[in-house]
Amino acid sequence: xxxxxxxxxxxxxxxxxxxxxxxxxxxxxxxxxxxxxxxxxxxxxxxxxxxxxxxxxxxxxxxxxxxxxxxxxxxxxxxxxxxxxxxxxxxxxxxxxxxxxxxxxxxxxxxxxxxxxxxxxxxxxxxxxxxxxxxxxxxxxxxxxxxxxxxxxxxxxxxxxxxxxxxxxxxxxxxxxxxxxxxxxxxxxxxxxxxxxxxxxxxxxxxxxxxxxxxxxxxxxxxxxxxxxxxxxxxxxxxxxxxxxxxxxxxxxxxxxxxxxxxxxxxxxxxxxxxxxxxxxxxxxxxxxxxxxxxxxxxxxxxxxxxxxxxxxxxxxxxxxxxxxxxxxxxxxxxxxxxxxxxxxxxxxxxxxxxxxxxxxxxxxxxxxxxxxxxxxxxxxxxxxxxxxxxxxxxxxxxxxxxxxxxxxxxxxxxxxxxxxxxxxxxxxxxxxxxxxxxxxxxxxxxxxxxxxxxxxxxxxxxxxxxxxxxxxxxxxxxxxxxxxxxxxxxxxxxxxxxxxxxxxxxxxxxxxxxxxxxxxxxxxxxxxxxxxxxxxxxxxxxxxxxxxxxxxxxxxxxxxxxxxxxxxxxxxxxxxxxxxxxxxxxxxxxxxxxxxxxxxxxxxxxxxxxx
Numbered sequence: 001x002x003x004x005x006x007x008x009x010x011x012x013x014x015x016x017x018x019x020x021x022x023x024x025x026x027x028x029x030x031x032x033x034x035x036x037x038x039x040x041x042x043x044x045x046x047x048x049x050x051x052x053x054x055x056x057x058x059x060x061x062x063x064x065x066x067x068x069x070x071x072x073x074x075x076x077x078x079x080x081x082x083x084x085x086x087x088x089x090x091x092x093x094x095x096x097x098x099x100x101x102x103x104x105x106x107x108x109x110x111x112x113x114x115x116x117x118x119x120x121x122x123x124x125x126x127x128x129x130x131x132x133x134x135x136x137x138x139x140x141x142x143x144x145x146x147x148x149x150x151x152x153x154x155x156x157x158x159x160x161x162x163x164x165x166x167x168x169x170x171x172x173x174x175x176x177x178x179x180x181x182x183x184x185x186x187x188x189x190x191x192x193x194x195x196x197x198x199x200x201x202x203x204x205x206x207x208x209x210x211x212x213x214x215x216x217x218x219x220x221x222x223x224x225x226x227x228x229x230x231x232x233x234x235x236x237x238x239x240x241x242x243x244x245x246x247x248x249x250x251x252x253x254x255x256x257x258x259x260x261x262x263x264x265x266x267x268x269x270x271x272x273x274x275x276x277x278x279x280x281x282x283x284x285x286x287x288x289x290x291x292x293x294x295x296x297x298x299x300x301x302x303x304x305x306x307x308x309x310x311x312x313x314x315x316x317x318x319x320x321x322x323x324x325x326x327x328x329x330x331x332x333x334x335x336x337x338x339x340x341x342x343x344x345x346x347x348x349x350x351x352x353x354x355x356x357x358x359x360x361x362x363x364x365x366x367x368x369x370x371x372x373x374x375x376x377x378x379x380x381x382x383x384x385x386x387x388x389x390x391x392x393x394x395x396x397x398x399x400x401x402x403x404x405x406x407x408x409x410x411x412x413x414x415x416x417x418x419x420x421x422x423x424x425x426x427x428x429x430x431x432x433x434x435x436x437x438x439x440x441x442x443x444x445x446x447x448x449x450x451x452x453x454x455x456x457x458x459x460x461x462x463x464x465x466x467x468x469x470x471x472x473x474x475x476x477x478x479x480x481x482x483x484x485x486x487x488x489x490x491x492x493x494x495x496x497x498x499x500x501x502x503x504x505x506x507x508x509x510x511x512x513x514x515x516x517x518x519x520x521x522x523x524x525x526x527x528x529x530x531x532x533x534x535x536x537x538x539x540x541x542x543x544x545x546x547x548x549x550x551x552x553x554x555x556x557x558x559x560x561x562x563x564x565x566x567x568x569x570x571x572x573x574x575x576x577x578x579x580x581x582x583x584x585x586x587x588x589x590x591x592x593x594x595x596x597x598x599x600x601x602x603x604x605x606x607x608x609x610x611x612x
Contacts, residue, residue, distance in 0.1 A: 049080055158175070255360065446491050453482070
């Protein structure tokens with residue numbers, strides 16, 4: 001989805017909808033005009049045995065869309081093994097964010113790719129084992145140089161298998177051998193933290209076999225993929241990168257009329273709207289199914305509709321073919337106010353930033369109004385003449401993709417329903433202290449474990465508001481901190497009278513001599529305002545003291561979204577401290593041997609392995 005910056009609206013140069021909708025020339029022209037020097041770098045390394053240079057503009061444009069300037073290091077042609085072992089200086093480094101691997105089967109084993117009939121079954125198995133050993137060696141070599149995300153593009157299945165129609169009938173056919181290789185590759189990547197399989201067969205299916213390959217350039221320069229294919233592959237890669245960099249969206253906001261159902265409920269009535277298992281209502285029914293799928297992955301669902309509330313809720317409660325239910329809805333603004341005003345209310349109600357919202361509507365007017373009034377919100381247009389494509393438009397956007405779906409994700413919708421109960425209790429309680437005590441909160445602090453690692457990494461990637469340093473970490477990064485003696489990683493869980501909120505906080509401490517530094521301290525926006533930060537800081541101070549430290553340094557690194565924690569450390573009794581002269585970030589210190597901090601009295605219990 002297109003974004004804007006100080007240089008002006010990106011829509012002035014290219015389409016507002018998707019990189020898939022614009023030409024190669026339009027992207028190149030845009031990249032030549034836009035200023036990126038002010039943006040942080042996204043360091044990408046490409047290891048390949050084919051020519052993929054035409055993919056670079058797509059990668060640079062997609063990086064710009066999420067707020068980065070791509071610094072792309074392209075490895076030498078067919079030099080993957082050597083570069084994975086460090087033979088080429090400057091390709092892989094500790095600061096590398098992402099490694100893309102293109103290992104096409106034709107340049108790895110011509111026999112498996114094009115000459116299987118003559119190769120024979122025994123030699124084919126030998127070749128497959130050789131490739132498996134090569135994959136394992138490359139992964140080990142990369143990990144010895146960098147903890148960067150690895151995106152390995154799988155092997156494509158042949159459009160015309162070596163043994164014709166017989167090929168798919170036997171395990172030893174070309175289709176079976178390549179499927180087995182992809183299975184090995186998936187397993188090998190799962191055994192390496194922060195390494196992922198990119199399914200090129202999905203990309204091939206979306207583009208179509210005849211459009212995916214460029215046979216002329218394959219023969220001229222070993223460049224197998226068309227520009228359309230490279231665009232699709234780059235878009236698939238950025239679903240992973242967007243999530244790694246904390247740019248995935250959190251909330252889908254939906255209009256109702258001609259989006260969730262066909263027609264206008266206020267005019268057509270409950271029986272007159274189009275919604276059901278048969279056409280034309282089936283298009284809306286399938287769209288709702290995809291919305292429910294997103295809900296199951298932890299995406300918040302909200303409504304923003306210019307309508308009478310009673311009419312809308314009657315459809316939810318009484319229409320037999322409504323898949324989306326009231327319990328799926330985390331927030332709703334159904335009234336006659338303008339959409340930008342209501343979107344701001346929804347973000348405020350859910351305590352998330354406007355940049356976390358995706359607004360879907362069929363109206364050109366409403367979409368353009370939102371894009372101009374609040375460009376932070378991603379506007380997803382559902383064209384009136386393409387209702388049968390609504391489900392695919394939503395499913396293909398990739399805006400909500402996450403590197404892992406945790407238990408907290410699956411329960412998120414219910415957690416926001418519980419939050420409404422907490423707000424009601426707060427409104428009935430005379431003061432904050434009484435309200436906090438009435439919640440009967442139990443805090444559980446634990447050292448990071450393998451079972452909690454995915455959620456901890458996810459929180460560092462997604463949390464923006466209550467995040468003192470906003471450092472983004474992969475699972476591999478967290479694993480490294482868990483294994484070293486010079487760091488501790490703490491997870492924080494919160495349970496109260498309304499339910500278990502799951503893991504909602506992370507604190508990472510680093511040690512050097514008798515000094516501890518709070519590298520990361522964050523809380524999910526769902527639990528802000530409950531004083532949990534007070535308990536977390538005290539646990540950090542206790543742990544530092546237990547470790548023999550005399551001083552704890554807290555860092556604050558300002559971003560556009562974490563201004564609310566600017567004065568956090570001074571409020572916690574830390575004093576200004578400048579160990580690094582000229583640095584832009586705020587540093588504060590706390591001497592742990594002075595009068596100890598007391599645990600907040602409003603918690604019913606704080607469970608922690610950290611001793612006094």
